[in-house]
Amino acid sequence: MNSTSAPGDWEDLVTTALLGTDRRTPPWCAPGQDAPVALLDAAAVETVRRRAGLRPARAAERPEPAVPDTRPALPAPAARRLVMLLTDRPGTGGGGRRGTSPDLMELLPQWLAAANARGFGAPVQVLPALLDAARGRTDLRPAALEFAGPRALWLARLNPDWRFALRATPGGGTALPDLDDPGQVQQLWQEGLFAERVALLAAIRAQRPVVARELLVTTWATERAEDRLMFLDSLRTGLTAEDEPFLEQALADRSRNVRATAAELLSALPDSALAARMAVRAAACVAVDRTGEAPGLVVEAPHECDPGMERDGVVAKAPAGRGERSWWLGQLVEATPLGTWERRLGGRTPREIVALAVADDWRSELHAAWCRAAVRQRNAEWSRALLGSPSAPEAGGPGAVSLAERAKLLSTLGGGERAEWVAGFIAAQGLSEAFQLLGVCAVPWAAPLGRAVVDALNIARDAGSYPWSFSGVMGLAERCLDPAEASRLDGLLAVPDESEDAAPGAGGYWAEAFQRLVTTLRLRAAMARELEGP
Amino acid sequence: MTQQGVRWTADQVLALAPDAASRKAGSKLGAAGPWSEAGSSDEGTVWGLCKGSGSKPYQTVVDIADTAGPAYKCSCPSRKFPCKHALGLLLLWAGEDDAVPAGQAPDWAEQWLAGRRKRTEEKRAADASGSPAAADPEAARRRAERRAERITAGAGELEQRLTDLLRTGLASAEQAGYGVWEETAARMVDAQAPGLAARARELGAIPSSGPGWPVRLLEECALLHLLDRAWLRRERLPDGLAATVRSRIGLPGSADGPPLRDSWLVLAQYDTADSKLTTRRIWLHGTASDRTSLLLSYGAAGRAPELALPVGLALEAEVSAFPGAGQLRAALGEQFAPPGPTTARPPGVTTEQAAVRYGEALRDDPWLDAVPVTLDRVVPIPDGDSWQLADADTESALPLTPTARSRPGLWRLVALSGGAPVKVFGELGHRGFTPLTAWPDATGEPVSLC
Numbered sequence: 001m002n003s004t005s006a007p008g009d010w011e012d013l014v015t016t017a018l019l020g021t022d023r024r025t026p027p028w029c030a031p032g033q034d035a036p037v038a039l040l041d042a043a044a045v046e047t048v049r050r051r052a053g054l055r056p057a058r059a060a061e062r063p064e065p066a067v068p069d070t071r072p073a074l075p076a077p078a079a080r081r082l083v084m085l086l087t088d089r090p091g092t093g094g095g096g097r098r099g100t101s102p103d104l105m106e107l108l109p110q111w112l113a114a115a116n117a118r119g120f121g122a123p124v125q126v127l128p129a130l131l132d133a134a135r136g137r138t139d140l141r142p143a144a145l146e147f148a149g150p151r152a153l154w155l156a157r158l159n160p161d162w163r164f165a166l167r168a169t170p171g172g173g174t175a176l177p178d179l180d181d182p183g184q185v186q187q188l189w190q191e192g193l194f195a196e197r198v199a200l201l202a203a204i205r206a207q208r209p210v211v212a213r214e215l216l217v218t219t220w221a222t223e224r225a226e227d228r229l230m231f232l233d234s235l236r237t238g239l240t241a242e243d244e245p246f247l248e249q250a251l252a253d254r255s256r257n258v259r260a261t262a263a264e265l266l267s268a269l270p271d272s273a274l275a276a277r278m279a280v281r282a283a284a285c286v287a288v289d290r291t292g293e294a295p296g297l298v299v300e301a302p303h304e305c306d307p308g309m310e311r312d313g314v315v316a317k318a319p320a321g322r323g324e325r326s327w328w329l330g331q332l333v334e335a336t337p338l339g340t341w342e343r344r345l346g347g348r349t350p351r352e353i354v355a356l357a358v359a360d361d362w363r364s365e366l367h368a369a370w371c372r373a374a375v376r377q378r379n380a381e382w383s384r385a386l387l388g389s390p391s392a393p394e395a396g397g398p399g400a401v402s403l404a405e406r407a408k409l410l411s412t413l414g415g416g417e418r419a420e421w422v423a424g425f426i427a428a429q430g431l432s433e434a435f436q437l438l439g440v441c442a443v444p445w446a447a448p449l450g451r452a453v454v455d456a457l458n459i460a461r462d463a464g465s466y467p468w469s470f471s472g473v474m475g476l477a478e479r480c481l482d483p484a485e486a487s488r489l490d491g492l493l494a495v496p497d498e499s500e501d502a503a504p505g506a507g508g509y510w511a512e513a514f515q516r517l518v519t520t521l522r523l524r525a526a527m528a529r530e531l532e533g534p
Numbered sequence: 535m536t537q538q539g540v541r542w543t544a545d546q547v548l549a550l551a552p553d554a555a556s557r558k559a560g561s562k563l564g565a566a567g568p569w570s571e572a573g574s575s576d577e578g579t580v581w582g583l584c585k586g587s588g589s590k591p592y593q594t595v596v597d598i599a600d601t602a603g604p605a606y607k608c609s610c611p612s613r614k615f616p617c618k619h620a621l622g623l624l625l626l627w628a629g630e631d632d633a634v635p636a637g638q639a640p641d642w643a644e645q646w647l648a649g650r651r652k653r654t655e656e657k658r659a660a661d662a663s664g665s666p667a668a669a670d671p672e673a674a675r676r677r678a679e680r681r682a683e684r685i686t687a688g689a690g691e692l693e694q695r696l697t698d699l700l701r702t703g704l705a706s707a708e709q710a711g712y713g714v715w716e717e718t719a720a721r722m723v724d725a726q727a728p729g730l731a732a733r734a735r736e737l738g739a740i741p742s743s744g745p746g747w748p749v750r751l752l753e754e755c756a757l758l759h760l761l762d763r764a765w766l767r768r769e770r771l772p773d774g775l776a777a778t779v780r781s782r783i784g785l786p787g788s789a790d791g792p793p794l795r796d797s798w799l800v801l802a803q804y805d806t807a808d809s810k811l812t813t814r815r816i817w818l819h820g821t822a823s824d825r826t827s828l829l830l831s832y833g834a835a836g837r838a839p840e841l842a843l844p845v846g847l848a849l850e851a852e853v854s855a856f857p858g859a860g861q862l863r864a865a866l867g868e869q870f871a872p873p874g875p876t877t878a879r880p881p882g883v884t885t886e887q888a889a890v891r892y893g894e895a896l897r898d899d900p901w902l903d904a905v906p907v908t909l910d911r912v913v914p915i916p917d918g919d920s921w922q923l924a925d926a927d928t929e930s931a932l933p934l935t936p937t938a939r940s941r942p943g944l945w946r947l948v949a950l951s952g953g954a955p956v957k958v959f960g961e962l963g964h965r966g967f968t969p970l971t972a973w974p975d976a977t978g979e980p981v982s983l984c
Contacts, residue, residue, distance in 0.1 A: 017752045020703025036697035043756035048900045051964045052893035056885040059924035059931035060917035065953030080544040080629050087548060087561045101562035124952060124974075125981040128945035151952050158916055158948065515585065519567025526565065 010050065013043050066154035071121030078115070078530040079123050085111055086129040102520035106479055108133065110443075110524065112143040114531050122148050127155060131162045141165075179204055189215055194227060202234045209238035213246055225255040232261050239265060244272050251311055263313020267335035268376050274312050275337045281309065282336040283344045285329055286366070289359060297345070299362035301325035302332065326365050333369035338382045350385035371405045375412060383409040390424030407436045419446035426452040431460060435472045444482040453477055454485065457514075458492060466506050467513040478517055483525035489518050542598075545982065546844030547624040549803060550604065552837055556614050556621060563622025566633045572626060573637035578872050580627045580634060581643040584619045586610065594619040595643045597650065599872045604842060607646045615837050681726050685783060688725025689762045692718065692734065696759050704748050704755075712738025729784030733758050757901055774859030778899050781858050789865035791855030796820035798827070798851055799878050800843045801906070801959045802970035804984035807835065814839040817906055817959070817970070818853065818864075819880040826880075826906045827853050827864040841866070845971055846980040847873035860898030862906065879973055879980075880959060882910025885925050885932045888962050904963030911955035911975070914948050921948075923967055926955035935966040943983030947972050950981050 016024050021035035028042070074082065085104045122130060127148055134144035145152060145165055156165035179185060188200055205212035216231050223231065232250060235243060243265070250262035251274070266274035281302070289298040302309075305316040305328050313335070318327035338350070345353050358366055367386065374382040387409050410418045422437045423446075431453070441449060453473065460470055467474065492514040544564070551557040563569075563584065570591065572582030578599025583591040596616075597605040606620040627634040639647065695718055699707060715738030722731035733754070740751045764771065764779045771779065781787050801817040816829040831839035843849065852867035883891070888907040895905045912923040915931065920939055924931035938944060938960075950956055950972050960969040960983075969983050 014748055014752055017700055018704045018748050020701055022701050036700035039700050040756050040759040043752050044760040047753045047756050048896055052896045054889055056889050056930035056932050059929050060915050062915050063953050083544045084561045124949045125946050127949040155949055522567050523565040
């Protein structure tokens with residue numbers, strides 16, 4: 001605020017006070033008066049005078065008002081719930097045992113997704129807490145920013161802590177041009193920064209794949225190698241046979257990474273010339289052996305990696321610890337259209353082919369390559385064959401197909417089928433290996449899957465282990481189990497009598513863990529109800 | 535007004551928590567899961583059983599209708615007050631309509647309530663019949679005289695310290711550190727002048743408070759000198775000013791002003807804590823009388839003060855002022871109804887009028903650091919590293935205090951405004967404006983900024 005007092009007097013007083021009256025006697029000090037007392041008297045009068053005379057300052061430059069948020073407001077109970085979810089910030093309390101109460105912060109992603117699905121706008125006063133939460137957790141950002149709406153971007157321009165919100169919006173807050181205006185598109189493509197050009201290409205590719213490719217072709221020859229790689233990668237979206245000539249040409253690129261990416265994209269097109277060349281090479285390596293009692297497969301891995309193979313994206317140098325012939329074989333099979341094998345191997349179905357014995361320990365190599373091919377080509381039938389029956393003994397054992405590969409194979413199947421397979425797996429193998437597989441299942445879990453998980457938890461408890469051995473699955477169950485299942489859990493809440501072979505105190509901990517599960521499910525049901533409104 | 539209409543918001547409940555950990559623990563218990571047999575009555579009682587880690591659930595009762603603020607009882611061993619169970623129960627009650635149905639209190643809750651009501655009745659009866667065993671007035675007078683003598687001696691000593699400081703110069707204070715002033719403060723505590731002690735202690739911190747400290751140190755020295763002098767000549771001051779001086783020195787007063795009955799809107803509630811004491815300030819605005827009053831409530835360190843009034847509610851009550859000219863501090867007397875929702879808002883002024891109001895208040899109390907004001911139609915504006923509240927329609931603006939700039943409440947205010955005018959209640963003083971509560975321009979609930 002501005003003071004209206006004459007600054008000269010006051011500054012004189014301050015100077016005198018700083019130096020001390022011993023060094024500088026105030027000139028206005030009456031004779032006989034004690035100098036420090038006179039100084040304090042004068043300063044007291046001046047202080048009160050200055051304070052009483054304070055006047056408002058001139059306003060600084062005003063920011064543009066925020067764009068109004070036209071979305072409907074949350075129902076009141078849902079707004080209260082949001083405040084509570086945001087109160088539970090990580091690091092605001094002691095860790096340790098998790099107790100019976102739900103982990104509210106873990107429910108925030110679901111809450112945000114549900115609120116966004118219904119098109120609600122955020123109450124403005126919670127925006128700071130919401131932005132702080134999103135700042136600490138990158139996985140929350142997309143949903144949090146969508147919910148937060150235009151005012152959050154307005155705030156982010158004023159607070160450097162929230163700059164991430166500006167970065168997260170496409171184009172760093174600068175909107176993309178009208179994609180229908182070729183002039184603007186061309187200008188941004190020619191003159192924009194790298195990030196802007198990637199965003200532009202991705203946006204066009206999502207709507208009109210052909211236009212995006214043609215745009216890329218216009219400047220392809222002059223791009224830097226790193227940029228070519230990123231641009232090429234954005235063609236993954238909406239990949240069709242029409243892209244083949246361009247990709248085929250990119251196989252001759254100067255950069256090895258660009259060549260490899262082009263080859264990978266081409267091999268995902270089953271009718272491409274590259275896929276056909278790979279099929280010829282791979283087929284030469286695998287054959288049905290009819291000499292034994294039952295037909296089996298014999299594998300003859302390639303003896304060399306010729307320039308033609310290298311041109312088609314096969315990496316000649318094997319990583320340390322792998323034989324180079326099996327390394328080449330893996331790459332050939334992986335890039336071969338799976339349809340090839342049915343013709344090549346006597347018209348057998350995928351299931352029959354997978355069941356064939358493989359000579360000389362080539363089985364795991366061959367099956368692993370087929371898994372990668374099935375995932376790359378999104379081939380559900382082969383995925384099913386390679387996954388096998390969930391209850392087969394080897395499904396959980398050290399079989400040919402690892403859990404990570406299984407999770408990827410599952411992602412090529414439909415949601416219902418996926419849930420059913422994982423349910424079968426859990427029923428047969430228990431929970432210890434199921435975490436990764438549960439992660440690819442749709443939320444909330446389908447009824448059979450939910451039941452399988454609850455049953456398996458129950459079995460684990462009866463087996464006498466501690467619940468924290470299953471904390472990963474428990475956490476997932478809290479977030480993913482259908483709230484309608486809560487009532488099925490009531491029987492598990494009691495503390496059972498301790499049996500002799502059980503771990504000491506385990507019963508109590510299990511009851512606690514199930515209680516938290518039920519509480520969380522009830523809470524999720526309440527959250528969903530509140531968002532539905534009255 | 536029935537209790538069912540007076541559900542609190544989650545924010546209001548969380549404001550009761552003694553610390554952040556309790557707030558978090560309470561939020562977790564604010565869901566139906568661990569609770570059973572929860573219920574509430576029309577008289578403003580909420581109860582429930584909370585499953586804890588033991589086999590026996592905790593019995594939790596909260597009486598929100600109590601005229602002296604909510605009262606809690608929980609069978610848990612926590613020393614936090616209110617404990618997380620009480621907070622969780624209130625959150626449950628605030629949040630879900632069907633989780634806490636209306637009903638008849640169970641025996642264990644009823645017993646506690648009956649005991650409480652009985653004690654309250656007895657206390658009221660005792661108050662009405664005058665203070666028990668009224669002390670010997672002659673002895674009281676002698677005690678007061680002895681204390682006044684000690685304070686006079688202390689004030690003289692303090693004067694000596696101040697004149698010594700100015701004789702050698704403030705520049706020497708920078709090297710001396712605050713040990714000297716700590717010692718002086720301890721002497722003032724011995725002299726039974728806590729007001730002087732607090733001011734002396736603050737002097738010690740000023741030299742390390744950043745650029746411009748000589749000005750602030752001179753100001754505070756001068757005001758302390760003024761207070762010393764006022765005490766030494768208190769007989770020659772007008773009554774009102776003399777009472778102000780006594781309360782600034784730290785002599786206890788009693789709220790013997792005439793009780794004023796009004797519908798009091800709770801404007802703001804915030805706590806400040808030092809190592810020994812938590813002080814809670816609650817600002818009230820009388821809807822009919824247009825008076826602003828301050829309630830103070832204290833708690834030992836780590837415990838929330840007892841009195842808690844949720845911001846935005848209004849209570850029908852009597853309030854009595856403490857003595858002193860321009861004194862805003864008051865005591866809450868009889869409450870006629872529990873706090874309830876209201877659409878009332880305090881009338882606001884422009885930034886220019888607010889600055890004038892502080893100047894005028896200094897006439898009654900020159901030691902006043904800030905006055906409560908409500909600003910109408912102001913917009914928060916960034917100003918370099920700092921912020922201002924500017925009138926929407928003119929070019930004048932009040933700067934925010936340095937402490938207000940670093941508080942999270944600032945961003946709630948900025949978010950609420952979005953560049954548009956809002957109504958803001960806060961404290962305005964020589965350091966600037968501290969926003970405490972804001973209302974959106976047209977309609978809507980108040981947002982607490984503390």
